[in-house]
Amino acid sequence: MEFIIASAVGVLTAGGVYLMLRLRTFPVILGIALLSYAVNLFLFASGRLAVNLPPILSKYGDASYTDPLPQALTLTAIVISFGMTAVLVMIGLAAFLEADSDQINIAADDTDTKTNKDAAQ
């Protein structure tokens, strides 16, 4: 099981990094979304894995529970990564509408975004 989670984190990271290095905004946003999954999974797993031991206190005897703290932190992290993705999407969208190009790099020979229009077509 541990290997499953670790490899899933690794695969998500690799996919995320690859997409993050693309040249257009949309794949970069997807890449960051994948990276967020990887990070959240990693954070969650740092409490170590447990099956059928949810951190909901039970009245019966002294049951054992999984580590609740990483879960609480991951929960907010998930919500915050949504907020971050939303801001990125908006910035990417605004940039595209302004410049009519969704390239993320400024061309090496000129810094004028207007000319990127030609490159995009």
Add this chain to the structure above:
Amino acid sequence: MSAGGNLLFLIALLPFIGALVPGVMIRAGRTACATFTAVPTALALVMLMILAPAVLRGEVIQAEIAWLPQLGLSAAFFLDGLGLLFAGMILGVGLLITLYARFYLSSKDPMGQFYTYLLLFQGAMLGIVLSDNILLLLIFWELTSLSSFLLIGFWKHLPEGRQGARMALAVTGSGGLAMIGGMLILGNIVGSYNLTDILQAGDAIRASDWYLPALILILLGAFTKSAQFPFHFWLPHAMAAPTPVSAYLHSATMVKAGVFLMARMWPVLAGTDAWFYIVATTGLVTMVLGALIALFKDDLKALLAFSTVSHLGLLTMLLGFGTQAAAIAAVFHIINHLTFKAALFMTAGIVDHETHTRDIKRLGGLRHLMPVTFVIGTVAALSMAGIPLFNGFLSKELMLEEAAHTTWAGNPYAVPVLATIGALLSVAYSLRFIGHVFLGPARDDYPQKPHDPPFGMWAAPALLAVLVVLIGVMPFLAQDIVNAAASAVTGTEIDIYLKVWHGITPALYMSILAVIGGAVVLWLHRPLDRAWITAPRPEAKTIFDGLVAAIVGLSRGITEATHNGAISRYLAIFVVASVALGVIAFSGGGLTAPTRAMLPVPSIVAIGWLMLVVATCAVVVMHHARFQALVLIGVIGLTISAGFIYLSAPDLALTQISVETVTIMLLLLALHFLPKTTPKESPLALKLRDGMIAVAAGVGIGALAYSFLLRDISTISAFHLANSYEGGGGTNVVNVTLVDFRGYDTYGEIIVLGIAGLVIYALLETLLTGPVARRLRNSERVDDLSRDRHPTMMVVVTRVLMPIAVMVGIYIFLRGHNQPGGGFVAGLVIAIALLMQYMASGFAWTQSRQRIEYHTMIGWGVIIAGLTGAGAWLVGYPFLTSAFTYINLPPIEEFELATAMLFDLGVFLAVLGSVMLMLYSLSRLARLAGEKTNTDAMDFDPADRITDKKAGH
């Protein structure tokens, strides 16, 4: 703290407070401005005089206010003999300069600014000489660099002024940086940053391995400040400053700060071979070199500047000798140099002011036109030359006496001979100052016909000239302060008797030799000058400018290579660097054996894993088709939520699944405007490179996670589990952690989320009012849309679902404290329920039914959460302490009321408001882009159509 201590604080503070005055008083006129500038200085001087008798008796006055004791930082001041000498000089000359500048500056100069800078500088200087904490001293040290930058560049319109100021700042500033390192090492060796403690620990410091690095770093600071070779070049360029500044900073105070520091650190650092060879040699070289250059300078102020360099070298050399007699000579010469050099600078300023030139070759014969100035200048210059009955003679005799006994690397002649040459050159340029400026026939080609200035302008140098003669004839007048300061420098009680006549000593022969030789050199000045001009010699400014240009070029090269506008490259560099760091950490060893057994893998989990891996690979391969990629992202998110359920994290699963939904909606909305495909434009090499980076990162993170998961760590979670019910009143430990144990985190997080929502809203507002809006309005983006944008079935189903979804949301919210759920999830669920209405019936229809603005909702959420937390204050508990009780209210079962629930309500509102604000902002764009607004629930209302037909018939 004693009364004396209070006075000490006031003395240190007064110039800074006073710096506010001139800017205000300048409106009352220039004289009023100068008068009020003099007031804080004079007050501080009076207070210093009150403290002086005690200090002269050998007492040390201390004052301290602890500020950050953990870091060893305190506002600590102390006043001993050395501090008294320097503080007196700073304040006394400060007064004279204030008077002089009043007449020197023209009515066009912003005098208020000038005096403000001057007082700032004065405060910084006082801080250096009074600090009892080396960290505080460093702050004042840097302040002098900064304020002198302002003063040197006071005439902003002159390029020389700006360049000189920049050079001074660069040289002294970098020296100051080195000194910070040295001082921190000292503090580390001693274990205290208190100067008085450090001064007691000389033996420990000299025995330490870190002695030499500390010494070199501190000396770098002192040498750059005091313009020692090879850092001497900035001082002549700083002469572009107005003459009062030159007289104040570059003769009396700032350049002496380095000397002061060496004197201050003398008991700790001096006495070793390293000290002797570095300090004495540097001083000796600087003394001779400075005097030599001074002889051939035609600019009056440049001559004086290099003469100052030379005399600072003399002081440095004396301190470098490391003997008590040399330290006494140094202290005495500090006083003497101050008096004659400040007078000479002011004289030069008067000459410049009256004749409009400082070029010696265009001057001469001023004796007849400016008799008063001539007398002052001659007295001061004779003192500089070291002629008997002037005070310069006395300290020079002491210096030569010391030099005569000093052996350098086994050679008994090197130091005495070079010292005599330095003295000889000093005589030559001093006599040149008198001879070529004042003596000779009067000329008729001065740029302006000169005459003596008003009394106010020559009063200050005249006073100094009187001191020159007084001390020269009756040296015992300065005896007390010299004794007190020298005692402080050497750390032992010193009581010497200063006298005019020392008898027939080697020093006297050297002196006579120097005077005669100097006169001869001046007589030969014309041919020597020609030889000097033709001789090749390095120009310091060119070298400095070249160095600066090279550094600028280097940093520009690095910046442009790494920061070329390509985000992809930064990200790649960042990832590669992180991976490299990870590899280094992994290869360091220290990984213990695994302590946890692996859990079994049921087949269903294996299938889920396979799905995740395949979907991720597919996203990577198919990301050019953006819609498909989104679907695959959804698959990944759902698989992860399933994984959370399996691995005992029901709250995470709920959150993930609802966040997934809104994320996909958001991306879909964005995709509405973005191109639907990504062009295939990466060359194969780039793909391979990125692939390699990605695989390396993935393998690294995977390995990290794997080794992490197989080992136990100690956590603080047992506390949360144990106190969740008793302390937090809930059985869902995750929720209790969120709203109680770590409520402060959560509070911050909902604020961040709210800000993200507002950022998006603000970005959109800018877009909607800019040129983009016009383009969007004219665009045709509606072609590929479905004809039936608001299908009847969807409208009906979402209407039915709405109350159910809201009820589920409320249920999830209410059970959150004890069962999986809570404010975060509930907020997301309700948001989805509302978004369904937007999707089914369109923007305008839904908008017209919306009661509360989303901004308001975010605001209320944060306010409610904050007030709930603050409520704990009312009953005397820390912020966010929760309380709960159980209520029995028939016919309902007993239920719990907790303030945490109220906090969770705030979370709920903030999350709901933020998510809605984000998505709704995006859909506003759609409305602009030519989409028809609908006020009806559906496009083709069956009921309407029937009526239409009826009407048609």
